[in-house]
Amino acid sequence: MKLLHIDSSALGQNSVSRQLTAQIVAKWSASHPGTGVDYLDLVATPPSHLSADSLGFRMPPGAPEPSDTQRRENAVSEALVTQFLAADVLVVGAPLYNFAIPSQLKAWIDRVVQAGRTFKYTEKGPQGLAGRKIVIVASTRGGVYSTSEGGRAMEHQESYLQTVFGFLGITDIRFVRAEGLAMGEGHRAKAIAAAELDIRALVTEAANEPSAARAA
Numbered sequence: 001m002k003l004l005h006i007d008s009s010a011l012g013q014n015s016v017s018r019q020l021t022a023q024i025v026a027k028w029s030a031s032h033p034g035t036g037v038d039y040l041d042l043v044a045t046p047p048s049h050l051s052a053d054s055l056g057f058r059m060p061p062g063a064p065e066p067s068d069t070q071r072r073e074n075a076v077s078e079a080l081v082t083q084f085l086a087a088d089v090l091v092v093g094a095p096l097y098n099f100a101i102p103s104q105l106k107a108w109i110d111r112v113v114q115a116g117r118t119f120k121y122t123e124k125g126p127q128g129l130a131g132r133k134i135v136i137v138a139s140t141r142g143g144v145y146s147t148s149e150g151g152r153a154m155e156h157q158e159s160y161l162q163t164v165f166g167f168l169g170i171t172d173i174r175f176v177r178a179e180g181l182a183m184g185e186g187h188r189a190k191a192i193a194a195a196e197l198d199i200r201a202l203v204t205e206a207a208n209e210p211s212a213a214r215a216a
Ligand SMILES: Cc1cc2nc3c(=O)[nH]c(=O)nc-3n(C[C@H](O)[C@H](O)[C@H](O)COP(=O)(O)O)c2cc1C
Pocket: 009, 010, 011, 014, 015, 016, 017, 018, 095, 096, 097, 098, 099, 100, 140, 141, 142, 143, 144, 181, 182
């Protein structure tokens, strides 16, 4: 089984999502011996935002020969989409930044959402080509959004990740959430402890489910 571990928090050692993804990966690996782990730190090595040079994978057949810069950018996109497609399990650290995900994580998504590789359009509409994966998102937030309709409508982090991974055909998407992290020490400690309990339950549950067995 291959697991792709992705972090996108800019807060380094102080990041809660980095702490949670590390725990998820450690527990997953312990309950699935032989799991191969690839690690992508999108803050240390971010793919550049899409530009005329990095949109090669969207170029129609017969487009002009790519420049050296375009070839280099195409290789980055190819490496990222190949790594994504090879993974059975993705563990994604996704903090809430300005009501959405960090731009480095968005830049990675922009590289792996590729027509013909991870989705295609049919006469019936779009079809995801990257199914049969489990995605576990460690979601961290300064405020609390999950407990009210108004809060849920304001966040474009979990809802966006659910949509974009769903678009790629992935149906098994799980969230471990620590929210209210900026609402005082007591709240923060409780939120982290609750997320850590969720990790234990989630990994045990996932280890015994058919989707995990399929991925294995
Ligand atoms: C640039 C930036 C933007 C943020 N925007 C929001 C926000 O819109 N809503 C919110 O509840 N928290 C916001 N926060 C707080 C983070 O979600 C919170 O600190 C969380 O712990 C970050 O995850 P991390 O610890 O993994 O870095 C923001 C933090 C940063 C650094």
